[in-house]
Amino acid sequence: MAQVQIADVIVPEEFTAYQVENSMVNTALFQSGVLVQNGAIASQLEAGAESFTVPFWLDLADTEADITNDDPTILSTPQKVTASKQTIRKSFLHQSWSEMSLDSELSGDSAFARIQSRVGAYWDRR
Numbered sequence: 001m002a003q004v005q006i007a008d009v010i011v012p013e014e015f016t017a018y019q020v021e022n023s024m025v026n027t028a029l030f031q032s033g034v035l036v037q038n039g040a041i042a043s044q045l046e047a048g049a050e051s052f053t054v055p056f057w058l059d060l061a062d063t064e065a066d067i068t069n070d071d072p073t074i075l076s077t078p079q080k081v082t083a084s085k086q087t088i089r090k091s092f093l094h095q096s097w098s099e100m101s102l103d104s105e106l107s108g109d110s111a112f113a114r115i116q117s118r119v120g121a122y123w124d125r126r
Contacts, residue, residue: 004099009107020114027124044088051089058082093126 029035044052058081066076097119099111 001098004103004111006100006103006106009103009111011106011108022118022121023125025125030124041088045090049090051087053085053087055083055085058084095122 041054044054060081061079063079097115099115104110104112
């Protein structure tokens with residue numbers, strides 16, 4: 001099991017505050033609001049099973065539109081919409097972090113607080 005140890009931190013000879021380096025990977029698509037929570041999907045994710053199936057409607061085909069005229073013998077050809085399905089495989093992911101309290105005491109900053117502040121961002125990127 002990996003643990004933050006004294007060898008993993010910089011112990012300042014003169015106290016200087018730790019700076020942070022956050023990942024440049026961003027979750028702009030999620031943060032933009034384009035993606036939204038879906039109650040039906042969320043309930044399926046919480047239910048048993050390793051996967052579930054979601055039916056959905058495909059978009060209308062890009063067929064040429066009919067030209068309007070006054071000839072009663074020329075009729076519009078009705079189009080249709082088609083459904084499909086997607087099978088969702090659930091991912092069971094986990095991750096853990098640890099730190100030794102002596103590391104934080106000697107470094108003058110809390111490794112554990114840093115871990116706590118970044119766990120949400122880690123899972124957003126996953």
